[in-house]
Amino acid sequence: MCFIETISPDQATDCVEILYQRLQGSKNYLPNYARVFCHRPTLMAQIATLMEALRGTMSPRLWSLVNLAAARASHSSYCSLAFANTLIGKHFSEQELLLILRDDEQAPLTATEKAAMHYAGLVATDASRICREDVATLKACGLSDAEIFDVTAAAAWRCFFARVPDALGARADESLTRLDAALLQRLLVGRPAEANQHAAEHPGKARPELPG
Structure with missing residues (x-):
């Protein structure tokens, strides 16, 4: 394993x-x-x-969204799946989360959440390329300097925690993959997850696939 x-x-x-x-x-x-x-x-x-x-420095919803964005930018299937599962049910339906992952204009996010997710992706991809304008966008959405630090720290933290299991070969738990195929396609951004035995053994109980 x-x-x-x-x-x-x-x-x-x-x-x-x-x-x-x-x-x-x-x-x-x-x-x-x-x-x-x-x-x-x-x-x-x-x-x-x-x-x-x-x-503890941000709302549970924003924490999960920021971590999801950083995980996807870090190519961590494990963390992407984990935070998707956290968000589904507590904050969004599966179809709503799919809109978020597509960056659809109908995605049920506030301007602040969209900006924070975009910024978290920049932190995880190449923080050295972040410029003053990127931070100014967060300020324009109403985030304070302390809150911008919080988003930055959360995204950077996710990079660390995502890369340790990935580098050592740990695959996402099978239980995290019991999602619609359209969602999985956007969440399996790196190392494959464990085989979804539930779907193979219970094809009649699989959730209906979301459109697109």
């Missing part, structure tokens, strides 16, 4: 066992990304603390 040897859940002890239990949470499986941190379990705890501090 990964390019490095990892510790299986049934062999985990001490800090690794605690790490696995925390990252599994209420799910009935251990996320694939958790395994790549098994050699530095205390580092993951520190990373989680930083993430919570960053997430």
